[in-house]
Each structure stands twice: as structure tokens, then as C-alpha cells.
Amino acid sequence: MIARRIVLVLTFAFLYIPIGVLVALSFNEGGLPTAWSGFSFKWYASLAGNRPILSAALNTLIVAVVSTAIATLLGTLLAIGVEIRRRRGAALEALIFAPMIIPDIVLAIALLSFFSMINLTMGLHTIVLAHVVFNIAFVCSVVRARLKTFDWSITEASADLGASAFTTFRRVTLPVILPAVVAGALLAFTLSVDEFIIAYFTAGAGRASTTLPMQIYSMIRFGITPEINALATIVMAVSVTALALSQRLNRGVVGQ
Amino acid sequence: MTSRSALLMAPALAWLTGLMVVPCALVLALAFFRRGIYGGIEYTFTLENFGMVLNPLYAGIFLNSARIAGTATVIAVIIGYAAAYAIAASPRRLQPVFLFFAVLPFWSNYLIRTYAWIVLLNREGLVTQLLRWLGYEGEPPALLYTEGAVITGLVYNYLPFVVLACYAPLSRLNPELAEASRDLGATALTTFRRIVLPLTLPGIAAGAVFVFVLSIGNFVTPALLGGGRFQMIGNLVYDQFLTANDWPFGAALSMALIAIMLLLLTLQAFAAERASSRVVVREDAT
Numbered sequence: 001m002i003a004r005r006i007v008l009v010l011t012f013a014f015l016y017i018p019i020g021v022l023v024a025l026s027f028n029e030g031g032l033p034t035a036w037s038g039f040s041f042k043w044y045a046s047l048a049g050n051r052p053i054l055s056a057a058l059n060t061l062i063v064a065v066v067s068t069a070i071a072t073l074l075g076t077l078l079a080i081g082v083e084i085r086r087r088r089g090a091a092l093e094a095l096i097f098a099p100m101i102i103p104d105i106v107l108a109i110a111l112l113s114f115f116s117m118i119n120l121t122m123g124l125h126t127i128v129l130a131h132v133v134f135n136i137a138f139v140c141s142v143v144r145a146r147l148k149t150f151d152w153s154i155t156e157a158s159a160d161l162g163a164s165a166f167t168t169f170r171r172v173t174l175p176v177i178l179p180a181v182v183a184g185a186l187l188a189f190t191l192s193v194d195e196f197i198i199a200y201f202t203a204g205a206g207r208a209s210t211t212l213p214m215q216i217y218s219m220i221r222f223g224i225t226p227e228i229n230a231l232a233t234i235v236m237a238v239s240v241t242a243l244a245l246s247q248r249l250n251r252g253v254v255g256q
Numbered sequence: 257m258t259s260r261s262a263l264l265m266a267p268a269l270a271w272l273t274g275l276m277v278v279p280c281a282l283v284l285a286l287a288f289f290r291r292g293i294y295g296g297i298e299y300t301f302t303l304e305n306f307g308m309v310l311n312p313l314y315a316g317i318f319l320n321s322a323r324i325a326g327t328a329t330v331i332a333v334i335i336g337y338a339a340a341y342a343i344a345a346s347p348r349r350l351q352p353v354f355l356f357f358a359v360l361p362f363w364s365n366y367l368i369r370t371y372a373w374i375v376l377l378n379r380e381g382l383v384t385q386l387l388r389w390l391g392y393e394g395e396p397p398a399l400l401y402t403e404g405a406v407i408t409g410l411v412y413n414y415l416p417f418v419v420l421a422c423y424a425p426l427s428r429l430n431p432e433l434a435e436a437s438r439d440l441g442a443t444a445l446t447t448f449r450r451i452v453l454p455l456t457l458p459g460i461a462a463g464a465v466f467v468f469v470l471s472i473g474n475f476v477t478p479a480l481l482g483g484g485r486f487q488m489i490g491n492l493v494y495d496q497f498l499t500a501n502d503w504p505f506g507a508a509l510s511m512a513l514i515a516i517m518l519l520l521l522t523l524q525a526f527a528a529e530r531a532s533s534r535v536v537v538r539e540d541a542t
Contacts, residue, residue: 074271114278240360
């Protein structure tokens with residue numbers, strides 16, 4: 001039992017010390033990793049005046065909100081459509097599952113080739129098109145998990161009582177699956193906010209459609225600055241909050 | 257019911273077809289074309305892109321990235337399995353909490369998790385500070401931009417997935433099997449080797465495939481923690497599309513990546529099949 005504790009402590013230390021150091025340094029007045037010179041919010045304040053970061057953050061927000069909205073709608077409909085089928089072929093399952101396991105770099109170059117072949121000018125809209133692809137898969141899988149325990153006979157009862165298909169969906173099915181839909185949406189939002197590789201390849205030329213991860217990547221390549229620490233802390237806080245909410249709404253979503 | 261199902265699935269399936277299946281098919285086709293003189297694509301059929309994958313120069317990068325990815329996979333599996341084992345052996349009510357916190361970092365930004373290691377490993381980073389504090393007085397050790405840094409970054413980033421993949425079969429493991437083994441006089445090591453390990457192999461295999469494929473196709477970690485000195489297949493693909501402008505070769509490389517992934521997934525499915533047949537045999541025997 002002592003061995004069990006040691007393993008757990010070491011694992012969590014390995015997972016959390018690097019992140020913890022980053023967060024701590026973001027509050028370091030002097031900004032140097034070498035010496036602690038007092039607690040300060042000044043690096044957060046300096047972020048607020050950094051134009052490239054602010055515009056990248058706005059781009060990320062636009063991409064995440066739009067792609068989450070589309071993927072939540074499409075992914076939920078897909079989940080219901082799949083679950084009411086009696087027979088589900090392996091090809092269908094593979095198609096729905098593929099976006100989750102296909103390496104990012106492959107989807108990224110595939111979309112880059114595709115967009116340039118059809119002469120579509122790339123920008124935020126192409127990042128949205130791309131992000132919806134993997135977000136559909138995640139929303140669908142969260143909603144399907146919920147539908148597995150759904151009692152379909154209540155929708156039949158609703159239909160027998162004269163409700164239209166739409167009314168049945170709105171009044172019966174949706175209220176039951178809503179927590180899973182919201183959990184799926186939060187997950188999709190987090191994934192989109194953090195996604196770098198596909199956005200990097202489908203953003204097109206120019207700085208206008210730089211997203212936050214792209215901005216962070218170019219900043220990291222130039223070295224360590226206290227501002228990145230502050231930015232990283234904010235981005236992680238947003239992800240963790242969205243994810244904790246998602247987990248609360250739908251137990252076990254993180255584990256899927 | 258079926259027509260309604262088709263109607264509900266149609267928008268999402270159309271999206272996935274138009275923006276995943278078609279683009280991926282396009283890349284597959286691209287791999288069989290020739291590179292144009294000015295970097296464009298010449299539409300004549302050729303197999304030379306796949307020949308180039310086997311060219312000694314690139315084969316070297318393949319082997320090198322396979323070694324780095326392989327090392328990261330082995331380390332991640334050892335740590336991840338131990339952690340999953342410790343979580344599965346914890347009190348029932350604590351298990352979901354531990355699992356949640358083990359997986360949580362996986363959902364935060366990949367770049368930030370990688371950057372955290374730059375902060376720790378750079379010349380005046382925290383590891384150097386720690387060594388100084390312990391009495392070390394020489395030059396700061398070269399920790400960043402080494403193969404070790406790349407491997408550490410890969411292990412760090414993909415560890416949560418291994419924990420998750422290994423926890424699933426470990427938590428489902430029937431404790432009576434291990435008890436029976438001990439009652440029959442087997443040592444703890446023998447019980448682990450002959451009972452626990454074979455039954456949880458599918459989880460290990462799933463985690464390992466995932467870490468290996470994502471590592472070998474990675475371009476961010478080698479660029480940031482390797483300082484561009486270590487090329488992975490991911491970096492090669494990146495170069496062909498964004499700098500060298502040889503899309504057909506880049507396409508062939510990514511198809512090689514997909515081929516490796518499918519091959520490993522098939523092996524993983526085979527391992528899962530074998531593990532489940534073992535359980536049946538054991539149940540028949542009782």
C-alpha cells in the first residue's frame with residue numbers, strides 16, 4: 001500500500017509540477033524564473049495591452065463558438081440518428097470514429113490540399129470548417145453514451161398521444177439528453193480553443209487569421225517571456241473550467 | 257425509422273465526407289503524382305514518392321523517429337501502467353477523482369504543456385537552479401534541445417492517455433483470479449506475469465499504439481524541445497507542405513504514417529482478441 005501511494009505521488013508530481021511552476025511564475029513580479037521577487041498581476045495587465053494577443057484571442061473565440069455551435073447541432077442529430085437505427089454497419093462506426101484517431105497532421109495537410117485545390121481562400125472560415133470535423137465526432141460520442149440508457153418507449157408514448165416528431169424531440173428527447181449535449185459542446189469548445197496543428201495549416205497566409213495557439217507557438221519559438229506564462233495560465237484556466245463543468249454535467253466525459 | 261435516421265445523420269455525414277473522406281482520398285491520390293518543376297503538381301502517375309520514403313536519407317529519419325517514439329512509448333507505458341494500477345488499487349470512491357486528475361492535463365493546451373518543459377529545462381531553468389542549490393557549480397547542463405528533452409515532452413503529453421487505457425481493463429479485472437492464483441501458491445510476481453498482465457494487455461497495447469503514432473507524427477515537440485535538431489516524420493511532412501513545396505512526397509509520407517497506424521491497430525485488435533479468448537478458457541476450466 002505504501003508502494004501505491006509512492007506511485008500516485010510521483011505520477012501526480014510529474015504531471016502537475018511543470019504546470020504549477022508555469023502558473024507560479026506568471027505571478028512573479030520580476031518575471032525571471034531564477035528569483036521570486038514578489039506577487040504581482042503585472043504580466044496579466046501587460047497582456048491586456050498586447051494587440052496581437054488580443055486579436056488572436058478574438059479569432060480563437062470566433063472559431064471556437066461557431067465550430068462548437070455547428071458541431072453540437074450536427075453531432076447531436078448524428079447521435080440520435082445512429083442510435084435509433086437497428087443495424088449499424090462497421091463502415092458507419094468507422095466514419096464517425098475516424099476524426100478522433102486520425103493524426104492531426106494528416107487531417108491538416110489533407111484539408112490544406114483540398115482547400116487549395118478547390119481554390120478556396122483560407123482564413124477563419126476554413127479553420128471553422130476543419131474544427132467542425134473532429135468536434136462532430138466528440139459531441140456525437142458524448143451524446144451517444146447518454147442515449148444508450150435512454151428509454152425510447154417514452155418517445156413512442158409521446159407520439160401515441162398525438163405529439164409531432166418535432167414536439168416529441170423538443171419536449172421529451174431533448175430534456176433528457178440536454179446535459180450530455182451541453183457537456184459535448186463544452187468539450188468541443190475546449191478542443192477548438194486548444195487546437196493548433198489543423199488551424200496552423202488551414203489559416204491561410206497572413207496574420208489576419210492567427211489563432212491564440214498559433215500566436216503562442218510563434219511566441220514560444222522566440223523564447224520565454226513572463227507574458228507567455230500569464231497567457232498560458234489563463235488558457236489553462238479556461239480549459240479546466242469548461243472541462244470541469246462538462247464533467248459535472250455528464251459524469252465520465254473526460255474518460256471517454 | 258430508417259428514413260428518419262438517415263435524415264438525422266445526413267448533415268453530419270455529409271460534413272465528414274466532404275471535409276475528411278474526400279480530402280484524405282485526395283492526399284492518397286496526390287501521393288501517386290509527380291512534383292512539378294516549379295513546386296506544383298504534375299498529373300502523371302508515378303510510384304517514386306513511395307520510393308523516396310525508402311531512400312536512405314529519409315529511411316534514416318524514419319528509423320530515428322521510430323526510435324524516439326518507441327522510447328517514449330516504453331517509458332509512458334511503464335509509468336502509465338504503474339499509475340493505473342495504483343489508481344485501480346485505491347479505495348473505490350477515490351478512483352474517479354484520481355482518474356479525473358490524471359487525465360485533466362491531457363485536455364489542456366498541448367503547446368503550453370510543452371512550453372512548461374522549456375521553462376524547466378532551459379540553461380537557467382528550474383532544474384539548473386535546483387542543481388545549483390544542491391551544490392552543483394559547473395556550467396549549466398545542456399538539458400533542452402536534446403533527445404532526452406524530446407522524449408520527456410512526448411511522455412509528459414501522452415501519459416494521461418496511457419493511464420486511461422490501462423485503467424479500463426485493470427478496474428474490470430476480477431480480483432478472485434489473482435486470489436485464486438495466490439491460493440494455488442503463485443508468488444506475487446508470477447500472479448502478475450501470468451494473470452494480471454495478459455488480461456490487461458489490450459489496454460497496454462491501445463495506449464502504446466496511441467503514444468507511438470502521435471509521437472512519430474509529431475512536429476511540435478521536436479521543434480520546441482529538440483530545437484529542430486531532431487526530425488520526426490511529422491517534421492518531414494510539415495517541411496514538404498510548408499517549406500519544400502513537394503506535396504506529392506508529403507502526401508506519400510502521411511500515407512506511410514496512416515499505414516503504420518492501421519498496422520499497429522490491427523496488432524492491438526489481435527492482442528485484444530487473444531486476451532478475451534484466454535478469459536473464456538479460464539472460465540471454462542472452473
